[in-house]
Amino acid sequence: MKYAEVILPLPLENTYTYRIPSDIETEVVRGSRVIVHFGKKRFYTGIVINVSEREPEVGCDIKEIYSLLDATPILRRPQLRFWEWISTYYLCKLGEVYKAAIPSGLKLESETVVSLNPDFVAETQLKPAEASVLDAFGNDKELTISVLEKRTGLRNVVPVISSLVEKGAVDLSEELRKGFSPKTEVYIRLAESWESEEELQEAFAALKHAKNQERLLLAYLDLSHALTPERRTEVSRKELLERSGCKITSLSGLLRRGILESYAKEVSRLQIHVCKPQELSPLSDAQEKAYRQILDVYKQKDICLLYGVTSSGKTEIYIHLIRDILEQGRQVLYLLPEIAITTQITERLARLFGDKLLVYHSRFSDNERVEIWNRLLKENGPCVVLGVRSSIFLPFRDLGLIIVDEEHEINYKQQEPAPRYNARNAALVLANMHGGKALLGSATPSIDSYFNALTGKYGLVELTVRYNEGLLPEIQTVNVSELRRKKQMKDTLFSPLLVEQMRKALAAGEQIILFQNRRGFAPMMECRACGWVPRCAHCDVSLTYHKHLHHLTCHYCGYTIRLPEVCPSCHGTDFRMMGFGTEKVEEEIAKLFPNTRVERLDFDSAKTRKAYERILHDFERGRTQILIGTQMVSKGLDFGNVSVVGILNADSLMNIPDFRAHERAYQLMVQVSGRAGRRDKRGLVILQTSQPEHPLIQMVQRFSYKEMVDWQLSERSMFHYPPYYRLIVLVLRSRNEQLLQNLSRDHAERLRKQLGERVLGPVTPPITYMQTLFIRKIILKLEITAAIAPIRSLLEQVEQEMKLNPAFRQIILHYDVDPL
Ligand code: ADP
Ligand code: ZN
Numbered sequence: 001m002k003y004a005e006v007i008l009p010l011p012l013e014n015t016y017t018y019r020i021p022s023d024i025e026t027e028v029v030r031g032s033r034v035i036v037h038f039g040k041k042r043f044y045t046g047i048v049i050n051v052s053e054r055e056p057e058v059g060c061d062i063k064e065i066y067s068l069l070d071a072t073p074i075l076r077r078p079q080l081r082f083w084e085w086i087s088t089y090y091l092c093k094l095g096e097v098y099k100a101a102i103p104s105g106l107k108l109e110s111e112t113v114v115s116l117n118p119d120f121v122a123e124t125q126l127k128p129a130e131a132s133v134l135d136a137f138g139n140d141k142e143l144t145i146s147v148l149e150k151r152t153g154l155r156n157v158v159p160v161i162s163s164l165v166e167k168g169a170v171d172l173s174e175e176l177r178k179g180f181s182p183k184t185e186v187y188i189r190l191a192e193s194w195e196s197e198e199e200l201q202e203a204f205a206a207l208k209h210a211k212n213q214e215r216l217l218l219a220y221l222d223l224s225h226a227l228t229p230e231r232r233t234e235v236s237r238k239e240l241l242e243r244s245g246c247k248i249t250s251l252s253g254l255l256r257r258g259i260l261e262s263y264a265k266e267v268s269r270l271q272i273h274v275c276k277p278q279e280l281s282p283l284s285d286a287q288e289k290a291y292r293q294i295l296d297v298y299k300q301k302d303i304c305l306l307y308g309v310t311s312s313g314k315t316e317i318y319i320h321l322i323r324d325i326l327e328q329g330r331q332v333l334y335l336l337p338e339i340a341i342t343t344q345i346t347e348r349l350a351r352l353f354g355d356k357l358l359v360y361h362s363r364f365s366d367n368e369r370v371e372i373w374n375r376l377l378k379e380n381g382p383c384v385v386l387g388v389r390s391s392i393f394l395p396f397r398d399l400g401l402i403i404v405d406e407e408h409e410i411n412y413k414q415q416e417p418a419p420r421y422n423a424r425n426a427a428l429v430l431a432n433m434h435g436g437k438a439l440l441g442s443a444t445p446s447i448d449s450y451f452n453a454l455t456g457k458y459g460l461v462e463l464t465v466r467y468n469e470g471l472l473p474e475i476q477t478v479n480v481s482e483l484r485r486k487k488q489m490k491d492t493l494f495s496p497l498l499v500e501q502m503r504k505a506l507a508a509g510e511q512i513i514l515f516q517n518r519r520g521f522a523p524m525m526e527c528r529a530c531g532w533v534p535r536c537a538h539c540d541v542s543l544t545y546h547k548h549l550h551h552l553t554c555h556y557c558g559y560t561i562r563l564p565e566v567c568p569s570c571h572g573t574d575f576r577m578m579g580f581g582t583e584k585v586e587e588e589i590a591k592l593f594p595n596t597r598v599e600r601l602d603f604d605s606a607k608t609r610k611a612y613e614r615i616l617h618d619f620e621r622g623r624t625q626i627l628i629g630t631q632m633v634s635k636g637l638d639f640g641n642v643s644v645v646g647i648l649n650a651d652s653l654m655n656i657p658d659f660r661a662h663e664r665a666y667q668l669m670v671q672v673s674g675r676a677g678r679r680d681k682r683g684l685v686i687l688q689t690s691q692p693e694h695p696l697i698q699m700v701q702r703f704s705y706k707e708m709v710d711w712q713l714s715e716r717s718m719f720h721y722p723p724y725y726r727l728i729v730l731v732l733r734s735r736n737e738q739l740l741q742n743l744s745r746d747h748a749e750r751l752r753k754q755l756g757e758r759v760l761g762p763v764t765p766p767i768t769y770m771q772t773l774f775i776r777k778i779i780l781k782l783e784i785t786a787a788i789a790p791i792r793s794l795l796e797q798v799e800q801e802m803k804l805n806p807a808f809r810q811i812i813l814h815y816d817v818d819p820l
């Protein structure tokens with residue numbers, strides 16, 4: 001008799017034991033996918049982590065594995081080992097890593113919601129079981145797998161559903177379908193009998209009383225160039241509806257009249273436009289030197305930090321390294337922060353590496369994820385994956401190199417849910433498991449990475465000149481508090497100097513970027529009479545005013561209310577806005593420069609990838625003259641015509657109660673400044689602050705990164721912060737604040753008995769509750785040299801002790817290792 005230790009997508013235990021039925025005894029191995037039952041009637045897809053002959057101690061009630069899903073494992077070495085590392089280092093369960101690592105389509109469970117894809121057209125005959133699953137939907141659009149199992153009476157419905165997912169016939173839950181591009185898409189064309197101009201005249205005559213249909217038909221003609229044969233293009237239904245702004249009912253009207261008709265067209269989900277691969281650009285002397293230095297570093301070390309100023313051409317160096325690795329037949333993972341994966345970089349890589357390029361970003365639907373996963377499983381040749389943080393979980397065969405670009409970005413850290421991993425750090429471990437190298441790149445490296453380079457743990461290569469010898473921009477500070485005092489900046493966000501420079505730039509046909517790291521109109525609204533401030537019903541924060549939507553919203557949980565007309569506290573009607581966000585900047589700019597095309601780039605305006613790309617594209621093409629934005633405008637964009645950058649309020653970046661606030665403020669300001677400057681002209685940055693003599697501002701002004709690092713390092717060492725100390729934060733949450741306070745104190749005391757003053761707290765964070773859960777934090781500051789294993793067992797032991805108290809069930813506890 002053999003037993004399998006199985007990982008389930010549950011945060012309870014690390015593994016569960018099941019008996020292996022004798023008929024599949026030899027086939028179940030480490031990495032196999034199996035269906036098992038857990039709890040009442042529920043089933044899950046589990047991953048086998050171990051097979052043993054020894055009967056486990058809790059022998060009585062061991063269930064049998066229900067079925068084996070694949071003939072060969074869907075994981076490759078060293079993926080399971082990598083999961084184990086993540087779960088031990090980041091103090092979470094293997095099931096949580098499994099959940100994050102594998103696309104839903106590969107881990108179906110009884111409660112998974114399956115929905116019919118209305119656009120599905122079968123290309124080949126469906127198998128009887130597949131057809132019966134589709135039939136089982138009846139009039140329902142979505143059903144859970146357990147219901148489908150019941151309705152079809154199939155014993156083993158999961159593999160059938162998997163194959164339907166793969167064919168694009170069904171999809172997993174509405175949530176996951178956002179941004180989904182089905183394998184076949186519906187396209188629209190003119191019906192044959194309406195193709196000539198006269199026929200069209202007739203069509204329009206028929207639509208005289210159907211204005212919406214008329215509008216839609218016009219939009220179609222515009223998009224398709226149907227009247228100019230040589231420019232004719234196909235138009236998808238989605239594009240047509242989006243661009244025309246018309247409803248599907250108008251389209252149905254035209255389809256019913258037989259003027260338009262629809263047809264299905266196959267589109268690959270992984271489609272990238274590939275022409276013939278191009279040659280690589282030759283490197284400049286400085287780039288060539290850096291490239292050689294990196295190769296030299298790799299003779300002795302596995303990790304190299306490339307510190308290269310903005311526009312020094314780091315990407316070009318990555319490209320040359322990627323080529324080398326592909327020539328060796330190995331794979332490359334190129335990590336970028338979510339927002340930085342743009343068409344710009346994708347197309348550039350596609351032109352060079354053709355179909356060896358795979359792109360993986362977080363807006364991908366689950367089907368696309370499964371498709372990439374399967375392709376990598378089959379892939380035995382060289383390839384390069386351009387991806388976001390979760391792409392570290394893909395089944396790579398042989399990674400020769402992992403590049404982490406913009407390595408200082410905090411988005412590499414997953415905040416919620418577990419595993420709360422930092423993809424940059426995890427990537428270093430992953431590269432090592434593959435026997436590959438890692439390259440971290442940034443114009444403003446994180447202090448953590450730079451420290452590792454200083455101490456010799458990483459190699460360090462510097463690129464101090466811009467490509468084409470362009471100069472770094474000039475940064476001029478403006479003292480806003482002085483201007484306000486002198487009444488030279490009344491009721492405006494813009495200093496006279498900034499306005500003057502903007503005028504000049506616009507007159508010269510140049511572009512401007514304005515940076516304000518806050519979205520919305522005003523972060524706080526107050527009743528002038530009684531001081532009442534509207535607050536979130538679920539979180540301990542004030543609501544942000546969004547003027548164009550005329551509502552107040554919570555930036556932590558999304559709670560939204562209409563703007564009150566009278567103060568609920570004193571019935572006053574006079575409200576005052578405090579602080580300002582991008583919307584207010586936009587409004588004021590519209591007044592200052594009424595004939596200028598302005599666009600806003602923030603979380604609200606760029607909700608979809610498409611909107612984001614459109615805003616960038618329009619700016620790149622010069623259709624927009626002023627771009628206003630949050631930190632989104634600082635993300636590795638390469639524009640050629642920006643001569644002025646305005647940083648509207650540096651103070652709000654610096655005055656944040658966090659030991660990393662200055663490091664981050666420096667990074668943000670330097671990155672944003674880096675967008676200024678054209679090939680032939682030095683850029684100008686106007687930095688508005690009330691503390692121009694502040695050391696940080698002066699360091700930004702001189703681009704003296706190393707000075708900033710020295711200064712910060714001395715503070716970090718003095719106050720026991722990273723990189724000298726490792727932080728582990730215990731986050732405890734509960735609806736019951738008193739209980740939370742008592743139990744957190746108890747918890748901290750137990751830890752303090754062993755760790756003494758390395759334990760801080762419990763502290764109440766600045767935002768004391770979020771989504772109606774109160775929060776307490778216990779902070780551990782551990783010497784960086786201290787062994788981590790004993791700490792881990794201590795934390796586990798204390799958690800077990802705490803769990804003996806039944807009241808602890810009202811507490812949600814998680815660990816945050818290396819918090820950002
Ligand atoms: P970074 O990532 O360091 O900020 P980029 O890689 O975006 O810089 O390069 C800045 C600009 O210089 C880009 O427009 C890029 O195309 C150009 N560039 C850099 N290196 C080369 C090269 N070797 N040949 C041609 N163009 C280059
Ligand atoms: Zn009031």
Ligand code: ZN
Nearest residue numbers: 536539554557
């Ligand atoms: Zn809220």
